[in-house]
Amino acid sequence: MKEDVSIIKVEKLVKRFGDFNAVDGISFDVKHGQLFAFLGPNGAGKTTTIKMLTTLLEQTSGKIIINGSDPQANKDKVRESFGIVFQDPSLDDDLTAFENLEFHGVLYGVEKKVLYKRIESLLKLVDLWQRKDDFVKTFSGGMKRRLEIARGLIHHPKILFLDEPTLGLDPQTRNHLWNYVKALNKKEGMTVFFTTHYMEEAARMADNIAIIDHGKIITQGTASEITKKSRTKTLEEAFLKLTGHALRDESASAADAFRTHARAWGRR
Amino acid sequence: MGAIYVMWLRQIKKYWRSKPRMIGSLGQPILFLVALGFGLGPIFQKAGGGNYIDFLAPGIIAMSILFSAMFNGIEIIWDRQFGFLKETLVAPVQRWKIMFGRTLGGSTVSFMQGIIVFLITLAIGFRPKSAESVILAFIFMFLIALLFTALGTAIASRLTDMQAFPLIINFLIMPIFFLSGALFPLNGVPTAVKIIALVNPLSYGVDGIRAALSGMGQFSFAIDFGIMAAVTAIVLFIGTWMFSKIQL
Numbered sequence: 471m472k473e474d475v476s477i478i479k480v481e482k483l484v485k486r487f488g489d490f491n492a493v494d495g496i497s498f499d500v501k502h503g504q505l506f507a508f509l510g511p512n513g514a515g516k517t518t519t520i521k522m523l524t525t526l527l528e529q530t531s532g533k534i535i536i537n538g539s540d541p542q543a544n545k546d547k548v549r550e551s552f553g554i555v556f557q558d559p560s561l562d563d564d565l566t567a568f569e570n571l572e573f574h575g576v577l578y579g580v581e582k583k584v585l586y587k588r589i590e591s592l593l594k595l596v597d598l599w600q601r602k603d604d605f606v607k608t609f610s611g612g613m614k615r616r617l618e619i620a621r622g623l624i625h626h627p628k629i630l631f632l633d634e635p636t637l638g639l640d641p642q643t644r645n646h647l648w649n650y651v652k653a654l655n656k657k658e659g660m661t662v663f664f665t666t667h668y669m670e671e672a673a674r675m676a677d678n679i680a681i682i683d684h685g686k687i688i689t690q691g692t693a694s695e696i697t698k699k700s701r702t703k704t705l706e707e708a709f710l711k712l713t714g715h716a717l718r719d720e721s722a723s724a725a726d727a728f729r730t731h732a733r734a735w736g737r738r
Numbered sequence: 739m740g741a742i743y744v745m746w747l748r749q750i751k752k753y754w755r756s757k758p759r760m761i762g763s764l765g766q767p768i769l770f771l772v773a774l775g776f777g778l779g780p781i782f783q784k785a786g787g788g789n790y791i792d793f794l795a796p797g798i799i800a801m802s803i804l805f806s807a808m809f810n811g812i813e814i815i816w817d818r819q820f821g822f823l824k825e826t827l828v829a830p831v832q833r834w835k836i837m838f839g840r841t842l843g844g845s846t847v848s849f850m851q852g853i854i855v856f857l858i859t860l861a862i863g864f865r866p867k868s869a870e871s872v873i874l875a876f877i878f879m880f881l882i883a884l885l886f887t888a889l890g891t892a893i894a895s896r897l898t899d900m901q902a903f904p905l906i907i908n909f910l911i912m913p914i915f916f917l918s919g920a921l922f923p924l925n926g927v928p929t930a931v932k933i934i935a936l937v938n939p940l941s942y943g944v945d946g947i948r949a950a951l952s953g954m955g956q957f958s959f960a961i962d963f964g965i966m967a968a969v970t971a972i973v974l975f976i977g978t979w980m981f982s983k984i985q986l
Binding site for chain 1: 740741743744748751752755756817820821822823824825826827828829830831832985
């Protein structure tokens with residue numbers, strides 16, 4: 471594996487909404503075949519960054535290179551190279567599990583013969599093969615998540631984006647999923663870029679971690695480097711120390727007060 | 739090609755599986771046919787207009803297609819709300835293909851709806867001129883479906899508000915329908931109304947169907963077809979452009 475080659479390269483990336491900088495000049499590198507964790511509190515800019523990396527949102531300024539191409543200039547090339555599991559569900563509830571995967575395969579131009587084999591093996595893997603002809607609307611949250619992950623892998627992407635893939639899943643399912651992702655990462659050299667709120671997950675899985683808050687990257691490195699730098703025992707402690715309440719309240723107090731006021735007096 | 743096909747197929751499957759939708763959308767055309775057809779029919783005949791059902795049936799077929807087609811746009815809003823839109827937007831497929839497949843699927847559904855209404859008009863006594871005329875009418879029916887699905891989809895790709903969509907569509911649909919000559923002939927109306935009817939593309943669609951099925955056309959087929967095709971092409975182009983600009 472070409473361990474030292476960057477597959478995702480981000481330089482001074484900025485996304486501005488009005489006069490609010492959702493992403494404020496971040497730079498990072500993800501090497502080929504790495505498991506990269508992108509951590510941060512809610513509203514830190516994680517999902518906005520993922521949207522820019524996956525061609526869904528145009529950046530205000532800065533540079534992105536995904537698998538050798540610019541996501542805005544060369545959208546289709548970039549889109550072919552990744553699979554994504556969004557934070558919110560994005561399945562079609564009125565289609566069956568099988569149809570959702572089939573649909574995805576055709577959109578990504580996977581050859582029919584290969585496609586049906588892959589659908590079968592992926593559905594078996596996420597334990598949904600028995601339910602393949604059931605409508606997705608009859609599935610539980612965990613089953614939908616598993617199906618989405620299977621879908622993200624149908625076209626054998628070079629990069630897999632996982633935006634809080636394990637949110638709301640029980641420990642068994644989480645464990646199962648990570649084992650699978652790890653295995654694919656090993657076997658196929660698939661790069662994985664993920665966000666999560668479970669720090670122990672990040673510490674256990676990721677080769678490299680970046681922590682973002684208020685649109686800026688505050689630290690990067692392996693889990694042990696980060697805990698060493700912040701002189702804490704666990705990644706969770708480091709995370710809290712780096713993004714803790716004091717920091718947040720200072721810069722957001724006026725807006726927060728306004729929001730509380732609006733909530734108390736607003737019609738909702 | 740694959741992408742357009744699956745986007746089309748998805749609409750068809752969803753329509754086929756939703757029987758309430760199929761049946762529910764027939765209520766209004768049947769009501770109009772029965773109430774207006776039997777209610778105003780004698781007056782129309784007395785005034786020398788001929789058989790009102792022959793005049794009305796093409797208008798009601800066009801109406802059912804118009805309503806169903808414009809509301810096809812709501813699927814984009816649903817897909818945006820429930821996340822599926824993202825799945826299609828990150829796929830390595832040009833956006834125009836996604837949009838075109840969707841529009842084609844929606845138009846097919848609305849066209850089928852129109853055929854069902856056509857069959858109902860046959861049941862209540864409407865008799866088309868000939869078998870060939872039915873094929874000609876089907877061409878106009880499909881053009882109406884395509885035009886208004888594209889329009890509804892274009893509007894929906896700019897809206898993020900689920901509640902606003904039906905309001906805006908109703909606001910547009912009513913004048914398009916009432917001022918299209920679907921219910922009454924346009925030759926006796928005041929000039930102002932006539933001008934509005936003449937810039938309304940549905941007038942030409944209705945006229946095309948009516949000329950084919952009942953032989954009661956006002957314009958020539960060439961004008962009906964030419965204007966419908968041109969407006970459809972323009973709206974499709976605008977809709978595709980608007981869809982390709984969607985950011986999430």
